[in-house]
Every structure is written in structure tokens, then in C-alpha cells.
Amino acid sequence: MALTVRRSIIAAAFALAVAPAVVAQERSITVASTTSTEQSGLFGHILPIFTRETGIAVRVVALGTGQALDVGRRGDADVVFVHDRAAEQRFVAEGFGVERRHVMYNDLVVAGPAADPAAIAGSRDTADALRRVAAAKAPFVSRGDRSGTHAAELRLWQLAGVDPATGRGAWYREVGQGMGPALNTAAAQNAYILADRGTWLSFRNRQDLGIVVERDARLFNQYGVMLVNPQRHGHVKAAEGQRFIDWLVSAAGQRAIADYRIGGEQLFFPNAAQAEPTS
Amino acid sequence: MNDLSAAFGTAVGMIAAGDAALAAIVLLSLRVSFTALAIAALVGLPLGALLAVARFPGRRAIIVALNALMGLPPVVAGLLVYLALSRSGPLGPLGLLFTPSAMIIAQALLITPILAALARQVLETMWEEYEEQLRSFGTGAARAVPTLLWDGRFALLTVLLAGFGRASAEVGAVMIVGGNIEGFTRVMTTAIALETSKGDLPLALALGMILMAIVVTVNALAQGARDTASRWAG
Known part of the structure; x- marks a missing residue:
């Protein structure tokens, strides 16, 4: 208890020292995702649509899948959106993620x-x-x-x-x-x-x-999305994060994904309707 | 050569077009690096001056440590700040990871030793000249610190520019603690790294040229201010 108090005093002093530099009052979530989704331009296409519909800004940190899952484990992101099914299922089984949803491949x-x-x-x-x-x-x-x-x-x-x-x-x-x-x-x-x-x-x-x-x-390369478990990390923006996940697997989100093309070629194929196999 | 001229053309075109996203990235770069420089100067310059004038046990050890820390790899500074600011780390409750504040902290950590070590070097030479005079006025070491900092301000400007150069050129630390988030924590250096990894080498190089132009401008302005001020002073 004493430790927590001391920690928050240090934290508060620190906040006073550096916080004036950032004031972000808008609603936003942090998504740990992969370089493939960011660098292919998919996020540049679909995120503005989501933000327009919901008013929630999405901040993407693009890493490798392993690193992105680690960021989620530490509680440094609200949502993890990656592509390594075995590792994702482990992430959920260990209690770091809530529920894994198929999004696209x-x-x-x-x-x-x-x-x-x-x-x-x-x-x-x-x-x-x-x-x-x-x-x-x-x-x-x-x-x-x-x-x-x-x-x-x-x-x-x-x-x-x-x-x-x-x-x-x-x-x-x-x-x-x-x-x-x-x-x-x-x-x-x-x-x-x-x-x-x-x-x-x-x-x-x-x-x-x-x-x-x-x-x-x-x-074929399946992508899944998971909310970081708010029971493990209390600060996770569960409502906004869930909103993003729900949108990704909704008809509107799936259409936005299918619409993204480079040189006429479709890059990602939505398949959220496909149920997650229990194995 | 073809790549170089293409990059130069792209750079000029982007500046001429007044690209809003580019402007935001440039402004964030300047804000982060100048804030980090201000924090580092508040800590580093007095520390350097104190080390120049005071004699106390452990002084040599601190000087050696500061000189060594000038070579602190940015990635290591970034990792330390990452682990401290992560939600699972000691400062996690602040929620500063992946924000510009985290980048300011990392850069300040990186350049404070540089400012302190270089300031000590510059001011120690001055102190050797002034010591007797100041002592004859009965000025103690602690009182000598502000005097030295003020009298050495023109020499210290170069020290500040060295710190700014290191901060604005740094990519490893801000990539780790900022996350290179578009429109939020993307700065010039992380944008250059991103375009390089996308294989768009001319665009990456064009951004590099713009960054260099900014750094040259900052240095020229500082030099101009110094010349004007020293004319007034002299």
C-alpha cells in the first residue's frame, strides 16, 4: 500500500514536470498491430472511416506480431490486431486478451x-x-x-x-x-x-x-483481433476498444477492408463471419 | 545520382506544396527536440558549471560517468524509458508511453550528459582564468556558477547546438517510446526510417534533406543571434 502511494506521488510529480507537453482530450485508443497492415496502407484507408463514424481516433503502433502481443501483455495497448493464430490463442488463454475474432486474411x-x-x-x-x-x-x-x-x-x-x-x-x-x-x-x-x-x-x-x-x-495468412483484458489492465479503454473490434467485424468494416486496393489488386479478404475453430 | 536528384526534386516539391502532414511532422520534431533541450539545459548546464568550479569527493567519478554517457546508445535510452513508462513499469500510471512526452523524456535523458560534460569542459577553462579574481571578491564556488554560466553563454550556445543536433537526429529512442504513430508521434527521423523500410528511398532521402535544411536553419539562426548579441555586448 505504502509503495503504491509513494509510486503515485512520484508519478504525480513527474506528471507535473512533463505533462504540459501533451494534452490529448479527444477519445482515442492505441492499437498494437503489424507492419503489414500499416505499411501496406490498409490502416490509412480504413481508420479514417471508423473515426468518422465513431469519433474515436485510432493510434497504431506497428510492430512484428510477437512484439505487438508483448505490448498488449504489458498493457501498453488497448487492442491487438495481428496474424499468428497460435500465438494469439496463447495470448487469450493466458488471460491477456479477452476474445479472439477472425477479421480477414x-x-x-x-x-x-x-x-x-x-x-x-x-x-x-x-x-x-x-x-x-x-x-x-x-x-x-x-x-x-x-x-x-x-x-x-x-x-x-x-x-x-x-x-x-x-x-x-x-x-x-x-x-x-x-x-x-x-x-x-x-x-x-x-x-x-x-x-x-x-x-x-x-x-x-x-x-x-x-x-x-x-x-x-x-x-494464406489469417489476421485476428483481440481486446486487451481490462481485468488485468484496468486502464484499458474497453468500451472504445470493443467498439473498434465490433466495427472491424461488422458489415461496414468488412466492406472497408475489401475495398482497399493497390493498382486494382485487393490485398485483404474479410472473413469475420467464419467462426473461430475451437481447436 | 539519379536517385539523388529525384530525392532533391521530391524535397523541393513537398516544401513548395506546403504539405500539411509534413508540416505537422516537422513541427512535432522541433517541439520534441527543443523541449528536450530546454529540460536537459536546466539540469545539464548548472551541473557542468558546478563540476567546473567545485572540488568534492566523487567529482572525478561523475565526470568519467558523464563522458561515458555521451556515448549512451539511443536504443538503450529508449529501452530504459520504455520500461519505466510502460503500464507494467514504475511510471505506468501516467500513461505516457507512445506519446510525445515519452519522446521528450528519452531525448532529454540522451542529451543531458552531453550538455553537462561539454559545459564542464568549456567552463573549466574559463574558471582557471577567473578563479583568482572571483575569489578576491570573496565569491564562493556556488555563487560562481551563475556568473560562469552567464559569462560563458556564447561558448555554451555551441554546447546547446550539439545537444539539439543529437536530439533531432536521433531515431532509435523515439521509435521505441513514441511508436511512430501517424499524426501523433511521427517525427522526421521515424518518418525517414518508415519510408526506408517501405523501399521508397527517394522519399526517405527527400525527408532527410528537409531535416538537414531545418538543422542548418536552426544553426544559422543561433549563429546570427550570437553575433548580434556579442556586438551589443562588445
């Missing part, structure tokens, strides 16, 4: 250099393609940052029956960065890379890279 692609040293261009079997990349010891850039795309990549290597760690430091290159920086690296090194289609389409520095594998069902 996009798909991943394998991009690679025009020279195609592993000879996989046009394949629709990602596992087989990765096997051939490993066999050819062709350079492959991995996100290596616990993001949703990184988790998907590791699952695909497992399906391929290859342990990419054996090529670490040689042909398998973990950059530990977001999608964009990883693409920059792959473009500079003429390497293969697993990328989400949204970031790929809006990425400008492709150089010699092109899509080599796509439209494999295993490349």
Missing part, C-alpha cells in the same frame, strides 16, 4: 531473383520450393523477428522437412527486422524471401526480385 508470396537459381518460379507447392532453395543453397532472407510472417516461414520450413538453421550464416540469412527492411536486404543480395502480398505490392525498391511462388493454400 491476406496471402504470402515467395519472391526471388529473376535468375532463379533454385528453379522454382511458377511453382504452387511452397514446401517443395523451399526444399529446392535449401538444396541449391540459394540465399534466403528470413525476417528472424518473431513476427507473424516469420512464424509462417518457420512452419513452411517444417513442412518442407528442412531445418534452415543448418544454413545459418551461409545461405540462410536472418535479418531480425520488419518486412520492408528484409525486402531491401533480399533485393540487395538477390535472395529469396517470404513476404506478405500487401507489403510486396507497395514495396518500391524491388530491383531484380519478382514473385516466384504464390496462390498455395498454405500461404
Whole structure:
């Protein structure tokens, strides 16, 4: 008790010292999300629509899925909107999130250099393609940052029956960065890379890279949204956060997502109606 | 070269168009860095002056620590502030994480040692000249601090500019504690990092050129003020 009092006195003194710099009276929520949703421009398209309808401003902190979930665990966001179903289900099971809702999916692609040293261009079997990349010891850039795309990549290597760690430091290159920086690296090194289609389409520095594998069902990438548990973090703006989640899965939100296109191409496919499997 | 000229064209175009989003980012950058500089100056300059004039046990250790802290990696400063301000951290109840205030705190933490260490260096030299004179007036070390700060104000301007340069060029700390939220905590450096990661290198470079232009302007204004003031003083 004494500790709490002392803590709040320190906190209050501190607030007096620095608070005048920020006064944000408007209603707002903080959403921890991924680089793919932010950098593909999806949020730039749908958030103004939501804010216009509800008067709630949405502040997006774009991180890898693993980091975004950590931000939610610490209580530093109201809503988490990411794409790694296994990690999300753990987040909810541990009591950090309230309920996970399906929102949409996009798909991943394998991009690679025009020279195609592993000879996989046009394949629709990602596992087989990765096997051939490993066999050819062709350079492959991995996100290596616990993001949703990184988790998907590791699952695909497992399906391929290859342990990419054996090529670490040689042909398998973990950059530990977001999608964009990883693409920059792959473009500079003429390497293969697993990328989400949204970031790929809006990425400008492709150089010699092109899509080599796509439209494999295993490349579908499901996004989920969760409210950070207000019982664990009392300051969470539960009403506003829930409003955002309800809007995302509503007909209006789903339409806004489907409407977002780059160069005529739809990036995200709403599927909130699909029930969350209980497994 | 083609990229460079494209970037330059983009930069000029954005400035000419008076892009509102860009203006907001520039203003936030200036607000954050100048506020951080003001806080750091209030703490760092008196501390530097005190270290220049006073002799007390542990003084050398503090000087070594300050000099070492000049090399504090911004990412580390950012992480410390992040952990302190996080809802799960000691200052969590303030709810300052992912706000401009958090960025000000991180930058102030980063440049206070720089201001203190450089101010100590500058003022110690002055103190060697003044010491006897001030002592003959019966001025103690504590009273000498404001005198030194005032008499050294022109030299200290360079110290302040060094601090401002470090604050405004810094990206690692403000990215972590500000979150690069569009329209709220996005500043020039985090915008540059974002465009780089989107692969839009010409736009990133254009933003970099604008940032450089701002820093040059601030330095030129400071230099002009100094010249004018020293003419009046002299």
C-alpha cells in the first residue's frame, strides 16, 4: 500500500514536470498491430472511416506480431490486431486478451531473383520450393523477428522437412527486422524471401526480385483481433476498444477492408463471419 | 545520382506544396527536440558549471560517468524509458508511453550528459582564468556558477547546438517510446526510417534533406543571434 502511494506521488510529480507537453482530450485508443497492415496502407484507408463514424481516433503502433502481443501483455495497448493464430490463442488463454475474432486474411508470396537459381518460379507447392532453395543453397532472407510472417516461414520450413538453421550464416540469412527492411536486404543480395502480398505490392525498391511462388493454400495468412483484458489492465479503454473490434467485424468494416486496393489488386479478404475453430 | 536528384526534386516539391502532414511532422520534431533541450539545459548546464568550479569527493567519478554517457546508445535510452513508462513499469500510471512526452523524456535523458560534460569542459577553462579574481571578491564556488554560466553563454550556445543536433537526429529512442504513430508521434527521423523500410528511398532521402535544411536553419539562426548579441555586448 505504502509503495503504491509513494509510486503515485512520484508519478504525480513527474506528471507535473512533463505533462504540459501533451494534452490529448479527444477519445482515442492505441492499437498494437503489424507492419503489414500499416505499411501496406490498409490502416490509412480504413481508420479514417471508423473515426468518422465513431469519433474515436485510432493510434497504431506497428510492430512484428510477437512484439505487438508483448505490448498488449504489458498493457501498453488497448487492442491487438495481428496474424499468428497460435500465438494469439496463447495470448487469450493466458488471460491477456479477452476474445479472439477472425477479421480477414491476406496471402504470402515467395519472391526471388529473376535468375532463379533454385528453379522454382511458377511453382504452387511452397514446401517443395523451399526444399529446392535449401538444396541449391540459394540465399534466403528470413525476417528472424518473431513476427507473424516469420512464424509462417518457420512452419513452411517444417513442412518442407528442412531445418534452415543448418544454413545459418551461409545461405540462410536472418535479418531480425520488419518486412520492408528484409525486402531491401533480399533485393540487395538477390535472395529469396517470404513476404506478405500487401507489403510486396507497395514495396518500391524491388530491383531484380519478382514473385516466384504464390496462390498455395498454405500461404494464406489469417489476421485476428483481440481486446486487451481490462481485468488485468484496468486502464484499458474497453468500451472504445470493443467498439473498434465490433466495427472491424461488422458489415461496414468488412466492406472497408475489401475495398482497399493497390493498382486494382485487393490485398485483404474479410472473413469475420467464419467462426473461430475451437481447436 | 539519379536517385539523388529525384530525392532533391521530391524535397523541393513537398516544401513548395506546403504539405500539411509534413508540416505537422516537422513541427512535432522541433517541439520534441527543443523541449528536450530546454529540460536537459536546466539540469545539464548548472551541473557542468558546478563540476567546473567545485572540488568534492566523487567529482572525478561523475565526470568519467558523464563522458561515458555521451556515448549512451539511443536504443538503450529508449529501452530504459520504455520500461519505466510502460503500464507494467514504475511510471505506468501516467500513461505516457507512445506519446510525445515519452519522446521528450528519452531525448532529454540522451542529451543531458552531453550538455553537462561539454559545459564542464568549456567552463573549466574559463574558471582557471577567473578563479583568482572571483575569489578576491570573496565569491564562493556556488555563487560562481551563475556568473560562469552567464559569462560563458556564447561558448555554451555551441554546447546547446550539439545537444539539439543529437536530439533531432536521433531515431532509435523515439521509435521505441513514441511508436511512430501517424499524426501523433511521427517525427522526421521515424518518418525517414518508415519510408526506408517501405523501399521508397527517394522519399526517405527527400525527408532527410528537409531535416538537414531545418538543422542548418536552426544553426544559422543561433549563429546570427550570437553575433548580434556579442556586438551589443562588445
